[in-house]
Amino acid sequence: MRRFSASYLAHTREGMWSGGREALADCSLGDRDRALDVGCGTGAFTRVLTEETPQDATVIGVDADIGLLDVASDRYDPGDGSAPCRPQYVAGDATRLPVGDDAVDLAACQALLINLPSPAAAVRELVRASSDLVAAIEPNNAAVAVASTVDRETTLEREARAAYLEGVGTDVALGDRVETLFEAAGLVDVRSRRYLHEKRTVPPYDDRSLESAARKASGAGLDAHREALRGALSAADYDDLRRRWRAMGREVVAGMRDRDYERVELVPFEVTVGRVR
The missing domain is CATH 1.10.287 (Helix Hairpins)
Known part of the structure; x- marks a missing residue:
């Protein structure tokens, strides 16, 4: 599995889900009792689950990187009470989850499968852990669009992305083919919604x-x-x-x-x- 620093994860996921969460509708988050975020990293999506599930729901983040889990725990601050419960964080591998069969009613991941050499094995483990729903939020990095006032930036990013996709060693453009993995793992009623994560740089610059x-x-x-x-x-x-x-x-x-x-x-x-x- 590919590894990332906390700063890299913060940069690539900054602002994600801040513009609306309609694309998560099929997860029925308001009806969940126990939700699992696999490959949670610094807990960005774990916190979304915490905010959207009922107050008495249990939300658990799992990651193999202890350092990232420490950051996730430190960053969680309910502040004004908008997040109803504090998530739990547990160390564990995506292909050997530290939970029993049917332990949760939602097993989810965000930008995990694209970084695994065998995403199908992780999907099977998500299915094992869930008694009801399985969800994966995965990007299609081959379809990223960039517009810039520096003309050559768009061209160079396209060139670098093509080389990266060819050389990275995992399927980082998996996003729109996750349905096939789900169906192969025996899941039914499989459906997808697209979410566009916009990253905008304008003055004043942070x-x-x-x-x-x-x-x-x-x-x-x-x-x-x-x-x-x-x-x-x-x-x-x-x-x-x-x-x-x-x-x-x-x-x-x-x-x-x-x-x-x-x-x-x-x-x-x-x-x-x-x-x-």
Whole structure:
């Protein structure tokens, strides 16, 4: 399974579900008694489940990374009482969940299956753990759309994404094919809804946007995916892409300095829900 830092997860999921949660309707969250978030990371989706399920419901987040679970526990703060119960966090592997058969009435995951070498094995385990519903919220990273005031950013991101998809080693474009996995695992009444996660960068720029621009200009942002990119590119091709990427990053930094840089990224997620037979 691929591993991620807490800062990477915060950056990629920032603002997700803040614009509406209609795409989660088939999860019937208001009717759940016990919900499980598998591969919960820093608990972003666990907190959504906590907010949408009844006050007396049990919500459990499971992840193999103890460090991420520590962050999830620290970040949970009901504050004004909008989140009705405190989620529980448990260490465990997605293909060997630390719960019994039929332990919950919703076993869910968000952006988990795309990072597993055998997503079908994880789906079977979700089915085992649930007495009722199974849900997976997975992106189709091949269909990401980017618009930018820096012309070459759109082109370079498309080029880098194509190389990443080829070299990453897991199916990061799985989103719109999860239905097939669910049906193969014996789930019935399988259905999907699309959720578009929009990430917008406009002035005034926050610290995360400024840091992202600096990482583009230094090449650090591209280097974070070097292993996957080198799975598709030669050393010379990677160095050439990195050179052009850094030049693009300098344009982004200059645009931010002039306060006329804008960027919009749309990531399509498929919310697939099935019922245990």
